[in-house]
Amino acid sequence: MFFNEDFETLPREAIRALQLKRLKAMVARVQENVPFYREALGKAGIGADSINSLDDLARLPFTYKQDMRDSYPYRMFAVPMEEIVRIHASSGTTGKPTVVGYTKKDIDNWSELMARSFVAAGVHRGDIIHNSYGYGLFTGGLGAHYGAERLGASVIPMSGGNTKKQIMIMQDFGSTVLTCTPSYSLFMAEAAKEEGIDFRELKLRVGIFGAEPWSEAMRAEIETKLNLSAVDIYGLSEIMGPGVAIECQEAKQGLHIWEDHFIPEIINPETGAVLGEGQEGELVITTITKEGIPLIRYRTRDITSITYEPCICGRTHARITRMSGRSDDMLIIRGVNVFPSQIESILMGVEGVEPHYLLIVDRKENLDTLEVQVEVDEKLFSDEIKHLQALSSRIEKQIKEMLGVTCRVRLVEPKSITRSEGKAKRVIDNRHQA
Amino acid sequence: MHVEQISIFIENKFGRLAEVTRILGDAGINIRTLSLADTSDFGILRLIVNDAEKAKAVLRDRAFTVSKTDVVAVEIPDRPGGLADILQVLDADGINVEYMYAFVERCGENAVMIFRFDETDKAITTLTAKGFNILPGERLYNI
Numbered sequence: 001m002f003f004n005e006d007f008e009t010l011p012r013e014a015i016r017a018l019q020l021k022r023l024k025a026m027v028a029r030v031q032e033n034v035p036f037y038r039e040a041l042g043k044a045g046i047g048a049d050s051i052n053s054l055d056d057l058a059r060l061p062f063t064y065k066q067d068m069r070d071s072y073p074y075r076m077f078a079v080p081m082e083e084i085v086r087i088h089a090s091s092g093t094t095g096k097p098t099v100v101g102y103t104k105k106d107i108d109n110w111s112e113l114m115a116r117s118f119v120a121a122g123v124h125r126g127d128i129i130h131n132s133y134g135y136g137l138f139t140g141g142l143g144a145h146y147g148a149e150r151l152g153a154s155v156i157p158m159s160g161g162n163t164k165k166q167i168m169i170m171q172d173f174g175s176t177v178l179t180c181t182p183s184y185s186l187f188m189a190e191a192a193k194e195e196g197i198d199f200r201e202l203k204l205r206v207g208i209f210g211a212e213p214w215s216e217a218m219r220a221e222i223e224t225k226l227n228l229s230a231v232d233i234y235g236l237s238e239i240m241g242p243g244v245a246i247e248c249q250e251a252k253q254g255l256h257i258w259e260d261h262f263i264p265e266i267i268n269p270e271t272g273a274v275l276g277e278g279q280e281g282e283l284v285i286t287t288i289t290k291e292g293i294p295l296i297r298y299r300t301r302d303i304t305s306i307t308y309e310p311c312i313c314g315r316t317h318a319r320i321t322r323m324s325g326r327s328d329d330m331l332i333i334r335g336v337n338v339f340p341s342q343i344e345s346i347l348m349g350v351e352g353v354e355p356h357y358l359l360i361v362d363r364k365e366n367l368d369t370l371e372v373q374v375e376v377d378e379k380l381f382s383d384e385i386k387h388l389q390a391l392s393s394r395i396e397k398q399i400k401e402m403l404g405v406t407c408r409v410r411l412v413e414p415k416s417i418t419r420s421e422g423k424a425k426r427v428i429d430n431r432h433q434a
Numbered sequence: 435m436h437v438e439q440i441s442i443f444i445e446n447k448f449g450r451l452a453e454v455t456r457i458l459g460d461a462g463i464n465i466r467t468l469s470l471a472d473t474s475d476f477g478i479l480r481l482i483v484n485d486a487e488k489a490k491a492v493l494r495d496r497a498f499t500v501s502k503t504d505v506v507a508v509e510i511p512d513r514p515g516g517l518a519d520i521l522q523v524l525d526a527d528g529i530n531v532e533y534m535y536a537f538v539e540r541c542g543e544n545a546v547m548i549f550r551f552d553e554t555d556k557a558i559t560t561l562t563a564k565g566f567n568i569l570p571g572e573r574l575y576n577i
Contacts, residue, residue, distance in 0.1 A: 376443050384501045388478075
């Protein structure tokens with residue numbers, strides 16, 4: 001089953017021809033409209049006119065998340081605000097988020113790619129999609145929502161949280177498709193069990209899980225406990241949102257990346273050199289149809305590999321393997337992106353807190369937990385417990401407010417966090433990504 | 435009239451309390467009384483010792499977080515209602531007790547309680563006016 005069979009099964013040569021045409025047009029657009037790119041392309045000595053084949057892509061400069069932060073909020077936009085119909089954002093290091101804008105055409109394309117993704121996952125009209133991705137600045141909720149409507153399925157805009165209500169609605173409304181983070185699906189199954197509800201008895205048939213890395217072992221666990229077929233979805237707000245790549249129900253071996261809209265490359269994160277098929281490295285994406293905020297060779301920091309092997313589902317678009325890690329120190333905690341430096345800057349804002357901290361990430365009962373260890377020196381120390389507890393909860397609250405992630409602050413003795421000569425060890429991640 | 439108490443931040447880790455008391459013992463410091471307030475993660479050990487300055491110095495040398503707090507030692511008649519009487523007086527004057535604990539030794543016929551008040555000087559004035567006996571630090575360190 002396809003949503004747009006013509007495009008989803010384009011022969012490789014046709015995909016490449018389309019990519020080249022769209023790449024040239026996109027580069028011409030940003031050269032004209034985005035000062036950042038005009039300068040970057042000028043420095044690299046390349047422009048739309050000098051792109052003659054897809055091999056020239058490797059000569060284009062990279063775009064980093066930092067470039068988007070430096071352009072906060074709108075300076076990377078390639079169209080006037082009159083053309084922008086939607087703005088999303090993801091959390092940023094210093095409290096300033098990374099902002100993306102969409103034109104009407106961008107929303108239209110995103111809806112189509114998300115609809116294609118739903119169909120690839122085995123969803124069709126008549127399905128009832130229970131969408132537990134967060135609605136708001138985060139792209140997950142609205143991205144899946146528009147795709148579901150484009151497909152013509154019935155979508156329940158649940159957003160995250162309020163687990164009991166989620167379970168009741170899923171049971172009473174007869175949801176057949178669940179979209180959320182993989183860890184939240186297991187959490188809901190456990191919570192339902194406590195209510196005496198067996199998830200396996202629900203009508204759920206397909207689960208589309210993303211926004212955090214997960215393993216084959218976790219897929220097996222979800223499929224057993226929820227009695228559905230679980231597929232992996234990939235996306236990031238800088239590129240578009242959910243629906244950049246999706247596993248097909250037929251193979252569940254790698255995620256098809258929609259190559260008529262994105263050109264993927266795998267590079268060596270150290271040298272920037274482009275790697276071959278099957279080699280593991282950092283995923284770099286060029287958006288070739290985006291109007292609001294087109295990006296050239298965006299460094300996703302996600303580690304994967306790519307294959308152009310034909311797939312049994314009939315789609316001709318390349319597949320990337322499950323993300324196996326990050327080439328930076330970003331943590332994904334319950335679907336929320338967290339950089340240790342963000343926590344550091346919040347801690348530094350609390351009077352008396354020393355820059356010695358340790359983040360301990362774990363997964364307990366299928367939910368990620370974050371513990372922030374903070375050293376108590378004499379400036380912070382109070383001989384009254386209530387003052388120390390107030391300090392912990394103040395830090396917890398600030399982290400929740402700034403980063404949207406729940407954590408537990410643990411006060412520790414000075415010098416108990418290991419100091420090292422070189423790069424300080426800031427994170428212990430005990431989650432098993434088998 | 436204040437008594438010097440030292441407070442030490444201790445993580446809930448195996449052997450930590452033993453370590454603190456060993457450091458003090460090796461430095462020849464005598465613990466007169468103590469109390470331990472604890473939460474699931476950490477505790478605060480409060481001590482009255484015969485040499486607070488020295489105790490602080492040796493613990494700081496070993497990287498412990500130590501602070502000095504002024505507390506008040508009050509003699510309390512050792513009979514039913516003795517503690518209730520004193521708390522009633524404090525309550526009437528709107529003085530809060532942050533925490534309190536008992537001194538190990540008796541002072542003559544009386545028990546001794548250590549108090550941490552939100553308003554230390556006001557508490558001393560109130561208690562003295564009502565005829566309670568406040569013990570000065572020097573006496574306490576050497577009972």
